[in-house]
Amino acid sequence: MAVNPSADQLVGILRDTVVALVRRDGPDLSARQLGVFLTCYLQDGAHTVRGLAAELNVSKPAITRALDRLGELDLARRKVDPMDRRSVLVQRTLKGTAFLRDLRGIMSEAASGTKKSGSHESARKVANG
Structure with a gap:
């Protein structure tokens, strides 16, 4: 039985x-940027600026x-909806x-309490391209 x-x-x-x-090399995301990123990647379906604003209750x-920032980092991109x-x-x-x-791996390590040296190397590579 899993313990919460x-x-x-x-x-x-x-x-x-x-x-x-x-701590990893490269840029880090603000809480808002991370919230937008996670919403886009963890929730299925098409995401729009309007829909994300409503979902996160921000402008x-x-x-x-x-x-803009996620696009600079190539973590997400915007495209005009061809239907609208x-x-x-x-x-x-x-x-x-x-x-x-990589974020899942970092969280898994944090949850298990393990600290492996060099374990975040792939996250550094992703951040730096």
Whole structure:
């Protein structure tokens, strides 16, 4: 039977994950950027600026700024919806998929409490391209 972690353990996992993300080489994401990224990669379906703004309860310009940064890092890209040219779709990228895989690994290490030297090397590679 699986044991659910306590709130304190979850906060510790979050802390260890965030610390690992900011310590690795390359840029780190703000909480908003990470929220947009995770929403796009963990929830199926088409994502639009309008839909992300509603889902995260933030303004469309805030989503646009987050997507600008994710686009600079090649973690997501925007494309005009061919069915409705007024709408902008958010697309996943190979680099974004790799970042998510690395993030899962970092979180797994944080959850298990293991600290392996060099274990975040692939996250550094993804961040630096």
